[in-house]
Amino acid sequence: MRHILSVLVNDQPRVLARVANLLGRRNFNIESISVGESEEPGLSRMVIVTNGDERTMEQVQKQLHKLIDVIKIQDLNEHSAVERELLLIKVGAGPATRMEVSGIVEPFRASVVDVGPHSLMVQATGERSKLDALIELLRPYGIKEVARTGVTALPRGTAKTPVPAGS
Template sequence: MKHILSVLVNDQPRVLARVSSLLGQRNFNIESISVGGSEEPGLSRMVIVTYADDRTMEQVSKQLHKLIDVIKIQDLAFDESVVRELLLVKVGANSSNRAEINSIVEPFRASIVDVGANSMMVQATGDRAKLDSLLELLRPYGIKEVARTGVTALPRSSARSKAMV
């Protein structure tokens, strides 16, 4: 079962290393991990996507809580959360196909953020499937570079995410 963990941690050096090391030592594959500031000064939010059954995730949560810099852990349900990823893709483009590429990008609510002599850079946000679809449509033009942030997520206002002990 896929889990999204939202982990509130102290904004200190090596916290990310300790959290990812703990997961690695327990043979967890991290599909995605993103870290950034939170609503509280001095705290960061880690969003970790991994696979495990509920019982195993509970054990992992208990282990994470033992880390001194971990403040709070929530297991976010996919259907009760806003889950997004950012994609930047540099695609081959010239004056004859720029309009065509733009017409592919538009329905995805993506935007062109850079234009060069032989390329364009597209920025898109959404779920993994949406971004994968956009990449497939751009592939015939020649994908030069791709950068993805990994998942970031928050529970919806009406959602009851599971606070983990």
Template sequence: MRHTLSVLVNDQPGVLTRVAGLFSRRGFNIDSLTVGPAEEQGLSRMTITMLGDEATLEQVMKQLHKLIDVIKVQDITNEPMVERELLLIKIAANPTVRAEVTGIVEPFRASVVDVGRNSMIIQATGNREKNDALIELLRPYGIKEIARTGTTALVRSQLAKIKV
């Protein structure tokens, strides 16, 4: 199963290395990892996606809590969340197929961000499944390069329940 963890850490040199090393030492694989400044100065938020069963997840969370610079660890897999990744994909596209490619990317709310003599770069944001689907539709044109950010996610706001 794919799990999504939100990890709040001190913004210090070496924290990313220690977190990645924890996974490596235990033989666990990080599926994706994004890191950026958090809402409070001096803190960073890591969004880590990993594959594993419940026992693996429990072990990872216990080990993360032991790291000095880790402030908070949340498994947000089953929480209502907003989850996105950025995809940049360069495809072979001569002038005769550009309109066709544009027609493919529009329903994905993706955009063409660069056009070369024989290529195009498309930018898309969305969840992993959406971006995977776009890649598969563009594959017949010839993929030259792909860059993906990995998942970043936040738990959705909880609406107050109103009793009637």
């Protein structure tokens, strides 16, 4: 079963390396990991996508809690979450096929961000399945390069979640 862990950590050198090393040493596979600033100064949020049953995920969380720089862990599968990924894809597209490729990317709310003599670079965001579908539709044009960020996610707001003043 796929799990998305949101891990709040101290923004310190080598924290990412320690987390990845801990998971690797215990044979937990990381499908994707993304790290960036959080709402708290001095803290970063890691979003880790991995697979495992409930027992395995419990072990992952226990191991992560042992790291001194880990502040909070939230399994976003326990809650409704919004997840997104960024895709940059460069496809073969000369002047004769550019309009055709543009017609494919438009329904995905993707945009052309670079044009070369024989290629287009497209930027798209969304859930993994949406990006996978876009890649498959662009495959016949010749995929030259692909870069994906991996998943980033946050829990949805709920009726029980207070909204900060001024929001």
